[in-house]
Amino acid sequence: MSTTTERQPLLHDATVTRRVDFGHGYFELFLEAPELAASMQAGQFFNIRVRNELFPLLRRPFSSFDLIKDVRGRPTGVSVLGHVVGQGTRMLAQMDEGDRIHLNGPLGHAFELPEDPNTRIFMVGGGIGLAPFLHSVRQWGGGEPARDLVLLAGARSQRDLGFMKRFANAGANVLIATEDGSVGVKGRVTVLLEAELAALKGKPAMVLTCGPWAMMDAVAQICIQAGVPSYASLESIMACGYGVCNGCVARVKADTDEGFRYAKTCVEGTVMDCSKLIW
Numbered sequence: 500m501s502t503t504t505e506r507q508p509l510l511h512d513a514t515v516t517r518r519v520d521f522g523h524g525y526f527e528l529f530l531e532a533p534e535l536a537a538s539m540q541a542g543q544f545f546n547i548r549v550r551n552e553l554f555p556l557l558r559r560p561f562s563s564f565d566l567i568k569d570v571r572g573r574p575t576g577v578s579v580l581g582h583v584v585g586q587g588t589r590m591l592a593q594m595d596e597g598d599r600i601h602l603n604g605p606l607g608h609a610f611e612l613p614e615d616p617n618t619r620i621f622m623v624g625g626g627i628g629l630a631p632f633l634h635s636v637r638q639w640g641g642g643e644p645a646r647d648l649v650l651l652a653g654a655r656s657q658r659d660l661g662f663m664k665r666f667a668n669a670g671a672n673v674l675i676a677t678e679d680g681s682v683g684v685k686g687r688v689t690v691l692l693e694a695e696l697a698a699l700k701g702k703p704a705m706v707l708t709c710g711p712w713a714m715m716d717a718v719a720q721i722c723i724q725a726g727v728p729s730y731a732s733l734e735s736i737m738a739c740g741y742g743v744c745n746g747c748v749a750r751v752k753a754d755t756d757e758g759f760r761y762a763k764t765c766v767e768g769t770v771m772d773c774s775k776l777i778w
């Protein structure tokens with residue numbers, strides 16, 4: 500994958516303009532950051548310095564969930580879809596209008612679409628791994644030519660999908676699977692993917708996926724078997740976010756004695772070709 504922007508990562512001071520709580524630890528933080536919004540592409544991420552204090556020391560990586568525009572269509576900011584898992588996300592979940600945060604980005608490579616506009620693009624997300632796909636719907640849905648986009652959303656339960664109305668409001672074509680059957684098809688999201696790929700009848704397709712490693716692994720194996728190209732947005736644990744610390748490596752196939760090499764996902768990805776990863 501080649502980068503879709505030649506811009507260097509920039510530092511931004513962003514102002515929180517709104518916070519929405521979806522329950523069960525999920526929240527959306529709207530950030531005013533026009534320069535970042537103007538350069539951010541779907542699939543890229545930014546690193547948030549949660550607080551201008553010693554702790555938490557490291558910046559936390561997040562996808563841009565939504566791209567915010569003004570009435571004239573000019574990008575004014577981005578939003579973060581967050582899920583509370585620790586100290587940093589807990590602090591973000593408590594932020595309010597007027598709070599300031601520091602972030603750097605865009606980081607990493609964007610998703611790239613195939614040239615053939617007839618290619619059906621499946622976005623397969625699990626839980627908080629759905630975060631990069633609203634920006635994708637905004638970026639590609641209204642494009643010229645219009646892209647054939649299908650979002651396959653998976654979660655354990657309806658309570659992990661309180662934010663799905665944001666996709667519905669954006670006009671996304673969504674199919675849902677939950678493990679407990681509380682909404683959509685009962686089962687894993689891979690059930691939906693297998694059915695959709697089987698129904699293609701020769702139509703070209705591509706799969707983008709983001710979520711838990713085991714889900715992406717299953718998605719990758721289904722796609723490899725079906726001969727459909729697939730790309731995973733890896734949410735590796737990161738420290739620096741720009742290639743210095745080696746904290747984010749994944750194994751990719753390579754012509755070495757071991758048959759693989761370590762790739763720094765923050766700079767080589769985080770969008771990686773599924774067929775090249777060692778799962």
Ligand SMILES: Cc1cc2nc3c(=O)[nH]c(=O)nc-3n(C[C@H](O)[C@H](O)[C@H](O)COP(=O)(O)OP(=O)(O)OC[C@H]3O[C@@H](n4cnc5c(N)ncnc54)[C@H](O)[C@@H]3O)c2cc1C
Nearest residue numbers: 544559560561562580581582585586587588630734735736
């Ligand atoms: C490129 C990228 C994009 C991301 N986008 C989003 C997003 O849009 N929304 C969102 O909510 N989260 C996203 N994440 C994950 C998010 O960065 C982490 O959840 C966050 O850094 C945790 O910070 P914390 O201080 O709350 O938790 P910590 O106190 O740092 O950790 C709490 C627990 O979470 C685990 N953890 C920390 N980071 C990760 C991770 N990357 N993957 C899995 N487990 C982790 C830790 O091992 C620990 O068990 C993304 C990660 C990456 C790399």
Ligand code: FES
Nearest residue numbers: 740742744745765
């Ligand atoms: S997070 Fe430091 S090298 Fe990738």
